[in-house]
Structures are given as structure tokens and as C-alpha cells.
Amino acid sequence: MKTEDVPQDDNYTLGGHRKGVYARDAAGRMVLVSSRGWEVEEIVTDQALHTLASQAAQAHARALSGLAAPLEYWMYARRMDPELLAQTTGLWRWRVRRHLRAEIFARLSPALLQRYADALGLPPAQLATLPPQP
Amino acid sequence: MTFQHQHAAHCESGTIANLLRHHGAQVSEPLAFGASAALGFAYLPFIRLNGLPLIAYRAQPRAIIKGTAAAFGTRFRFERFSRPAEGQRRLDELLAQGQVVGLQTSVFWLPYFPETMRFHFNAHNLLVYGKEGDDYLISDPVAEDPQRCAAADLARARFARGVLAPRGLLYYPAHAPRAEIDPTRLAPAIRKTARNLLAPLPLIGVRGMRTLAARIARLDPRDARSSPFIGHLVRMQEEIGTGGAGFRFLYAAFLQEADARLPGQGLAGFAAELMEIGDAWRDFALAAARMVKGRDALDPPAIAALLRAQAAREETFFRALLRAV
Numbered sequence: 193m194k195t196e197d198v199p200q201d202d203n204y205t206l207g208g209h210r211k212g213v214y215a216r217d218a219a220g221r222m223v224l225v226s227s228r229g230w231e232v233e234e235i236v237t238d239q240a241l242h243t244l245a246s247q248a249a250q251a252h253a254r255a256l257s258g259l260a261a262p263l264e265y266w267m268y269a270r271r272m273d274p275e276l277l278a279q280t281t282g283l284w285r286w287r288v289r290r291h292l293r294a295e296i297f298a299r300l301s302p303a304l305l306q307r308y309a310d311a312l313g314l315p316p317a318q319l320a321t322l323p324p325q326p
Numbered sequence: 327m328t329f330q331h332q333h334a335a336h337c338e339s340g341t342i343a344n345l346l347r348h349h350g351a352q353v354s355e356p357l358a359f360g361a362s363a364a365l366g367f368a369y370l371p372f373i374r375l376n377g378l379p380l381i382a383y384r385a386q387p388r389a390i391i392k393g394t395a396a397a398f399g400t401r402f403r404f405e406r407f408s409r410p411a412e413g414q415r416r417l418d419e420l421l422a423q424g425q426v427v428g429l430q431t432s433v434f435w436l437p438y439f440p441e442t443m444r445f446h447f448n449a450h451n452l453l454v455y456g457k458e459g460d461d462y463l464i465s466d467p468v469a470e471d472p473q474r475c476a477a478a479d480l481a482r483a484r485f486a487r488g489v490l491a492p493r494g495l496l497y498y499p500a501h502a503p504r505a506e507i508d509p510t511r512l513a514p515a516i517r518k519t520a521r522n523l524l525a526p527l528p529l530i531g532v533r534g535m536r537t538l539a540a541r542i543a544r545l546d547p548r549d550a551r552s553s554p555f556i557g558h559l560v561r562m563q564e565e566i567g568t569g570g571a572g573f574r575f576l577y578a579a580f581l582q583e584a585d586a587r588l589p590g591q592g593l594a595g596f597a598a599e600l601m602e603i604g605d606a607w608r609d610f611a612l613a614a615a616r617m618v619k620g621r622d623a624l625d626p627p628a629i630a631a632l633l634r635a636q637a638a639r640e641e642t643f644f645r646a647l648l649r650a651v
Contacts, residue, residue, distance in 0.1 A: 193575065193605055207440025210470050212335045214356070214575035216601060222356070222579030224333065226470060232608075232615040233564050239557040239618055241442060244376075271434065273376055276446055279488040313435070313482060 195225050203229025205237040244271050245326075252326035261297030262322045263308060269326070270312050280311040329426055329455040331465040331472045335576055338390040339364060340467025341428055341451040348426050348455075351398050351503040355467075360580025361511055362393025363518040365573055369529050369538040373489060375446070378555065380489075381538065381562040383573050385522075387430065387449040387490060391497060397511040398503035402428075406493040410481040413494030417454060417462075420498060426455045426465075430495040432486030438466070438473040448490040454480075509587045513651045516584065516593075519577075520648040523640060532644075535637035543630035547623070556629060557618040560611045570611060574604030588651075596647055603639050610636060 195215045210226040217223050248268035254260035267277050274292070278285040290296050291304070300308075302316070309316040329348055332355075334340020339359040346353045359365070364385045373380040384390075388404070395401050407413035420427050433439055433447045455472075456463035462480050464473040475483075484494045523531040542559070545552040563570035578600040585593035610632045616622045617629070 193571070193601070193608065205440070205442040207442055209440060209443075211468060212333045212340075212470075213572060214335055214579050220598070222575060222582055222597070222601075224335065224355070226333065230564070232560065232611050235615040235619045236557040236561040236564070237442065239554060240376075240445070240561060243554055271376075271444070271446060275374065276376070276488050279491075280486070282487070311487075 195223065198225045198227050199230035200228045201231045201234065203231070203234040203237075205229070205234050205241070244268065247273075249326040252322060255294070255322050258294055261292055261294045261320075263297055263319050264292040265322060265326065266312050266314060266319060267292070272312075277308075277311060281307045283307070329453075329465065331455075332467070333470050334467035335572055336384075337451040337466070337468050338384075338387070338449075339394075339576070341453055341465075342391050342394045344465055344467055345426055345428055345453055346394065346398055346400075346499070346503050349499055349503050350505055352506055353394070353398065354579075354583065356576055356579035357507060357583050358390060358394040359573075359576050360519070360584060361397040361507060361515050362390040363515045363522065364390045364393070365519050365577045366522045367531055367534050369534040369541075371529075371541070375489065378558040381559060383563065383570060391428070391451075393515070395499065395503070397507050397515070399508060400499050400501055400503040402497045403500050404495060404497045406495050407485075408493075410485045410494065413484055413496070414477060414481055417496060418457065420496070421454065421457055425498045426453050428453055428497040429480075429484055430492035431480070431483035432492070433483075435479060435483035435486060436466075436475060437479050438464070438469070438475060446486070446488060448486055448488060448492055450483075507587070512584050512588055513591075516581075516651045517648060520644040520651075523644045524648070532637040532641045535633055535640070539630040539633040539637065542633065543627050545626040547626060552626060553618050553624055556614050556624070556626070560614045560618070563607070564611050570607035571604040574600050574607060578604065591650055593650075596643070596650065599643060603636070603643060606636060606639065 193215045195217050198213055198215045206229045210228055212224045213227050214222045215225050248265060251265040251268050255262045255265050274285055274288045278288045305316045305319060308319055332344055334355045339355045343353050343355045343358045366385050368382040371379040391402055417427055429452055431450050433450045434444045453465040454462050455465055460477050461474040464475050466473050484492055525531040528537050545555060578597040581593045581597035613632060614629055617624045
């Protein structure tokens with residue numbers, strides 16, 4: 193890739209940042225060039241973000257209809273899944289899955305709530321609430 | 327001495343180059359990347375990130391730091407902590423002594439990253455070069471300019487849990503590095519890289535690429551999970567730490583620098599050839615992204631064939647490189 197071919201596609205996913213990429217200058221030397229992004233990267237990052245957002249939206253809907261605890265929504269909103277939340281809290285995965293059920297969540301001890309709150313970086317009281325929109 | 331931040335393509339090679347340069351070493355990011363034999367490939371389906379397999383295009387975390395330090399005749403002190411408060415106290419102590427300190431962190435909890443780039447990846451590297459009030463002054467090599475981060479956020483990023491948990495890891499050189507790289511280190515590092523890519527193991531190097539190609543070829547185009555799998559592959563390759571093409575270009579830059587120190591081995595020619603291989607990785611990423619976006623029909627066997635072609639090219643390339651040095 194030549195320096196003048198380094199993509200400058202203004203990826204929204206870079207949030208205005210520029211990333212460093214190596215490319216060949218006119219003298220044939222590899223040099224660092226700042227890039228405003230490549231569309232290919234935007235496509236795949238957008239796909240990953242979209243997957244996470246739709247998981248959060250589905251969990252939001254489940255929590256609104258009482259099928260799941262709001263904890264499930266907060267887990268996905270923090271870009272986690274049951275496996276990662278289990279690793280982060282130090283709990284077994286099957287326990288985390290169980291705690292995502294509304295009736296089980298309602299009986300969680302303050303100590304367990306605090307563990308989830310720490311893992312998700314939220315105040316414990318917020319775990320039982322939902323924002324109006326996902 | 328005031329600290330000079332420099333933008334880089336990859337976090338670990340950029341961090342270590344910035345840190346050793348601060349200690350007077352003549353080191354660029356490509357030199358650090360190549361001297362530590364960081365280029366590689368590993369397909370690790372048993373390590374899952376958000377349900378998708380880990381595809382690594384580089385040596386394991388800290389290999390670049392250790393390898394570069396050795397090439398410059400020094401080594402690093404690594405410290406981990408069981409409690410965030412201890413980790414912060416030690417960081418403050420080292421800063422007060424005038425050290426610039428390297429940290430391993432999660433990306434997700436760093437507020438200066440754009441929201442769209444904050445994923446749970448725990449092996450990010452950055453430097454802390456000062457503190458003002460409650461804010462740490464951060465040199466993050468993947469950012470163009472120095473950043474600031476509040477103490478509570480940095481503590482969270484340092485003590486994130488999960489795969490590759492940093493456990494508060496901080497590091498700094500045990501003693502001053504040499505000003506110039508030990509040139510006898512270059513040829514062994516190049517041979518090690520070539521051998522890593524040619525390893526006789528099914529998940530590593532060009533064989534790992536072929537195993538991954540076989541996995542891709544089995545994807546069902548009608549399965550809703552197939553497109554995210556291919557997208558994930560490209561994201562691991564190009565977006566996160568600039569795996570495929572980016573690392574080939576970075577290694578080509580290293581081969582050019584190595585050519586100046588080891589003349590007569592034809593390394594400049596290898597650099598030129600690797601640039602072409604890197605361009606082909608970009609073509610691969612483009613073809614995959616067009617399918618993800620729906621501009622072309624999802625065709626897993628076609629993606630697998632492109633990946634096998636890359637494996638074949640790299641096998642030829644690294645066999646020749648191994649013979650040359």
C-alpha cells in the first residue's frame with residue numbers, strides 16, 4: 193500500500209480519532225501514516241456493535257415484559273455476555289444465567305448485587321431498573 | 327527529561343518503543359516488533375470472545391516487551407497486584423520517582439476511547455508519564471495525542487477481569503537499555519518469526535490459517551451466525567491491533583530497518599515482497615467485508631480459498647526468508 197492509497201474514509205467508528213498505519217512512500221520506505229479509517233473496518237465493527245445493540249434491545253424487551261431481570265439488559269448494555277459476566281464476577285456461569293431470571297434476581301442478597309454492580313460499573317440500585325429506551 | 331509521545335500502529339510495540347526511546351534507546355515501533363519476533367498467527371477456537379473464537383496475529387501479550395528489552399540489553403520488572411488500591415499506590419510511587427510506567431489494561435473501561443471502539447479486550451498497553459490532580463497523563467500509542475484518564479477509570483481498566491485479565495500489571499525497565507540494538511539479535515529474531523509461521527502445529531502459523539480456512543469452508547451461508555463469524559475474522563485482522571495486512575506492513579518496515587544493519591542478505595527485497603502479501607490481506611478483508619455488508623453473496627468457500635492462497639504465499643515467503651538469514 194502506498195502512502196497516497198492509505199484510506200481516509202472518515203469511519204464513524206473511530207469517533208474522529210486517527211489510527212496509525214504503515215505504508216510505502218515515494219522512495220519505497222515504509223512510514224507511519226495517520227488514517228481516518230477504512231470502510232472495510234467500519235463495516236465489520238458496525239456489524240459487531242449492531243449485534244451487541246440488538247442483544248441489549250431484546251433483553252430490554254424481555255425485562256419490560258417480566259420475562260427476564262433488568263440485569264440481563266445491563267449485561268448486554270455493558271457489551272458482556274453470561275460467560276464474560278461470570279468471569280468478571282467470579283461466579284459460575286450457570287449461576288449467572290439463573291440470576292438473569294426475574295424471580296431469582298428479586299431474591300438476590302445485597303452481597304451478590306454488589307458483585308454484579310462492581311462488575312458492571314453501576315450502582316447496585318440501578319441493576320433493578322431499566323432506562324426508558326434500550 | 328520530558329516524555330515524548332509518538333503515534334504507533336500497534337499498542338504493545340508502540341508502548342515499548344516509546345518507553346525505551348524515553349530511556350535513550352534508538353528504537354522505532356517496527357524495530358521493536360521485529361526484534362521481538364512478534365509476527366505470528368494463531369487460531370484458538372477454545373478461547374471465546376463474545377462467543378467467537380480468538381484469532382491472534384501476533385505473539386502472546388508481553389512477548390514484545392520482553393523480546394525488545396532483551397535486544398536492547400535490559401529487562402523489565404513486571405508487578406501485579408491483588409487489590410486496586412495497592413496497584414494505584416505503587417503506580418503513584420513509581421511516578422513520584424520519575425519513572426514512566428507501562429500498564430496492561432482493558433480497552434472497555436478507558437473513557438478516552440470512542441464509545442464505538444470500547445470492547446472487552448484486556449491486553450491493551452499504554453504508558454503513564456505523570457499525574458495532575460486526580461488525572462493520570464497517558465501516552466496511548468494508538469492515539470495520536472497524549473490522553474488523560476481519571477484515577478477511578480484507570481483502576482477499573484487495570485483490574486478488569488476475564489480472558490487475559492491484566493491484574494493491575496505494570497512494568498518499567500530494571501536498568502537503562504543500550505542506545506543501539508544488539509545487531510546479533512536480528513537474524514535469530516527473523517528465523518524465530520519464520521519458524522513460528524511455519525510451525526508444524528495445526529492451530530499456529532500457516533497451518534493455523536489452513537485450519538481456519540477449513541472451518542470457514544464449513545460455514546452454512548444460510549445460517550445467521552455465518553456472517554458475524556466472517557466479520558469477526560476481519561475485525562480481528564484489521565481493526566483490533568491491525569492484524570493481517572497491518573502487521574505485514576509493520577514487519578516489512580522492520581525488514582527495511584534490519585537490511586540497513588544486516589546488509590547483503592537481501593532483506594529489502596523480502597520487505598518489498600511482504601508488502602505485496604500485505605496488500606493481498608487487504609484484498610481478502612475487502613472481499614469478506616463486501617459479503618458481510620451484503621454487496622456480494624455470502625460465499626464461505628470463496629473466503630476459505632482466499633485464506634488458503636494467503637497461507638500458501640506466506641509459506642513460500644517464510645521458507646525463503648529462513649534460508650536467507
